[in-house]
Amino acid sequence: MDFFITLNAKRIKQGLLIVIISFFTAMLFFSQSSVHTSVFSTKNGPKAIYKGEKGIALTFNIGWGDVQAEPILDVLEKSEIRSVTFFLSGAWAESHPQTVKRIKEMGFEIGSLGYAYEDYTELEDPEVRRDISKSLEVFKKLDIKDTMLLRSPTGHFDKRTLSIAENMGLTVVHWSLNSQDWKNPGVEAIIEQANKARDGDIILMHASDSALQTAEAIPSVISKLKDKGNLTTVTELIANGKVKTTLIP
Template sequence: MNFFVTVSGRRIKQGILIVIISFFTALFYFSQSIVQFPVLSAKDEPKAIYKGEKGVALTFNIGWGDVQAEPILKILEEKKIRSATFFLSGAWAERHPEVVEKIKEMGFEIGSLGYAYEDYTELEDEQVRRDIDRSLEVFKKLDIQEVELLRSPTGHFDKRTLKIADDMGLTVIHWSLNSQDWKNPGVKAIVKNVSKVKKGDIILMHASDAATQTAKALPEVLAIIKNKDEMVTVSYMISNGKVKTTLIP
């Protein structure tokens, strides 16, 4: 009988330990999601757009690399897609003017991903402003004159970022559907993530070299979007219907 009680006590302690570990693990991931997905705040302050009312906006971030962008552009060309939006880092655009030229010639919309890949929430105001301005200078040199959209390089932004962007005549664009392609979870997983798309969604994908499976998944992704709604640029979505916005408290 004493042996039974001892064993049961150990099991109870193990069970409690597992519950505690599970709780803090869940809390960690929940806190991470809070950092990446800001909450609603004051009504009249600058906002970040993450969802629209009409169409589906497919967006690509490019921050570094010279391998993945070309295959993605080739697939978009083969599928006769002209309504995607590319957010380019100034540093990348500066090193790959020929790819930028192709993106422009194909009629795709271009937005800024800042200059260097830095977390704006960790920079001083002037550093954020300088990084954005530097990217815009690069685009001007590449004959891209009207850049009105900004995506924070790491996806993190705060009230200061929104105010700075607004003062510079830029609209911060987030996303409502993350393909998770940068994690390289497998083509099927990327397609499954995008299969949740709904009207008005802004989809995040990548054409940087870290995302090695995006090109393979893209044909199926395009087919899914086509079956859901019309593919539109972010600017078209903003100007042709209501949009959902997010703010930082």
């Protein structure tokens, strides 16, 4: 009788062990699979994408200015690179419809940089929503449809910003490598900084008028990036595999 009880207990322990292992295996599979869903669909709350897994995403912010955007587009056209993402402020887009048309016709991806280039962390919720909505309205008038990406205008954001963006169906995109081109540190310095990029990086550059040296740096930047991996848009980077996100306290 004692032998039977001992044997039965061993079987129960073995069964429990199998159940526990199966449970954690299922959890691991689920967690890995869920990476490929929206980065906002986690119990920890909304997040901002700052890095991917495969490819390198070259991104340009345009918040203001009348001079630098066209020369930068000229250089990109000569390089025959189309896998680039532009984040445009609504106010700039509204006053430069022909340049926006050119960006669109060249096949570049377009995301929102808000409308008035304000710091969202200093605005009330309704003001943030209004600024984003205003930019999307401008985009629609310029025949830019289904905008899915948002970059916080000044690069500053908080949980409120992320929640508002999520509710508006937008993915907030930050960056993992800042080229510092807006500081005009010298063409070689911009090239050297961008050359630090690795597979999965999202690179921040500018086509606003503060970026006086960017157009000259782009050919070398692109040449060096091509040697490191495929140049992709942000959307392609997200679709290519896992994405890294940042939590805001």
